[in-house]
Amino acid sequence: GEEVAQTPKHLVRGEGQKAKLYCAPIKGHSYVFWYQQVLKNEFKFLISFQNENVFDETGMPKERFSAKCLPNSPCSLEIQATKLEDSAVYFCASSHGGLNSPLHFGNGTRLTVT
Amino acid sequence: DAKTTQPTSMDCAEGRAANLPCNHSTISGNEYVYWYRQIHSQGPQYIIHGLKNNETNEMASLIITEDRKSSTLILPHATLRDTAVYYCIVRVAVRYIFGTGTRLKVLA
Numbered sequence: 620g621e622e623v624a625q626t627p628k629h630l631v632r633g634e635g636q637k638a639k640l641y642c643a644p645i646k647g648h649s650y651v652f653w654y655q656q657v658l659k660n661e662f663k664f665l666i667s668f669q670n671e672n673v674f675d676e677t678g679m680p681k682e683r684f685s686a687k688c689l690p691n692s693p694c695s696l697e698i699q700a701t702k703l704e705d706s707a708v709y710f711c712a713s714s715h716g717g718l719n720s721p722l723h724f725g726n727g728t729r730l731t732v733t
Numbered sequence: 734d735a736k737t738t739q740p741t742s743m744d745c746a747e748g749r750a751a752n753l754p755c756n757h758s759t760i761s762g763n764e765y766v767y768w769y770r771q772i773h774s775q776g777p778q779y780i781i782h783g784l785k786n787n788e789t790n791e792m793a794s795l796i797i798t799e800d801r802k803s804s805t806l807i808l809p810h811a812t813l814r815d816t817a818v819y820y821c822i823v824r825v826a827v828r829y830i831f832g833t834g835t836r837l838k839v840l841a
Contacts, residue, residue: 623776650827660818662777662831675828710776721767722829724776 621645623725625711626693631731632701640728641693644713650674651694652714652722653686657707665709668694669716701732737821737832744838745815751808753835755821758802765824766797768806770817771834777820780806811839 624643632638644651653665664678668688679686683701688694698705708729712722738756745751757766765784769777781788781795783804788795794807808815818834 652829654831660834660836662820664828664830667827669827708774712776716827719782721779721782722769722777723779724769726776727774729774 623711623713623723624693625709625725625728627728628726629729629731631733633733634703635700638698638701638705638730638732640696640709640711640730642695642711642713642725643693644711645723648713648715648723650714650716651688652712653694653696654710654712655707656710656727657704662710665696698730701730703732706730706732736830737823739819739821739832739835741833742836742838744840745808745811747813747839747841748810751806751811751815751837751839753806753808753819753821753837754803755806755832756803757821757823760801760823761825762801766795766801766804767822767824767829768793768795769820769822770815771820772814772817780819782824811837813839813841815839 626641651668655663666676666679666686667674671688683699686696708727710727712724714720714722767782768780771777783795797804816839820834
């Protein structure tokens with residue numbers, strides 16, 4: 620598709636429950652990125668993929684967060700045993716990866732942990 | 734990694750040019766500067782990017798100083814719909830490092 624599609628738009632989970640977020644990148648884009656926006660302005664990088672391979676995972680909290688990008692499937696970000704502080708908007712973005720290739724963002728998934 | 738600093742907020746009168754500054758004093762020679770904006774809580778929208786030369790597109794102009802330590806995004810005729818948070822981002826290889834953004838309010 621021509622847009623990055625993120626589902627669901629909103630997700631509510633009780634503390635300790637699992638949350639799974641999905642992202643379909645733009646067709647032909649080989650890089651996928653996940654960002655977490657907790658406060659209104661601050662974007663925290665989580666992880667990036669080059670095709671189905673993890674490219675950079677330096678931002679991922681290793682204990683409860685995991686992510687995958689499998690062929691012919693939407694990418695996913697999973698949070699096991701959610702905590703209140705995981706409440707945030709999670710954005711996915713994709714790009715060609717070339718030097719002149721901007722990120723194209725989806726509209727995010729708002730996760731609320733109660 | 735190079736970091737960016739931006740003013741927290743700015744106001745601009747409708748119809749006037751909005752000039753948004755960004756400092757990236759630790760930028761390296763092969764690192765691009767990108768600008769995005771976020772309207773309400775939507776996904777960030779790409780505006781423009783550059784390496785050394787000034788750039789212009791249908792949305793904005795980007796002026797990068799000769800030493801590349803700072804840049805300015807110019808919206809030539811701001812409208813109410815340009816009210817948003819504007820992010821200056823340094824791209825390091827395939828990492829995009831966000832600053833904290835400038836909240837631009839365009840006033841009628």
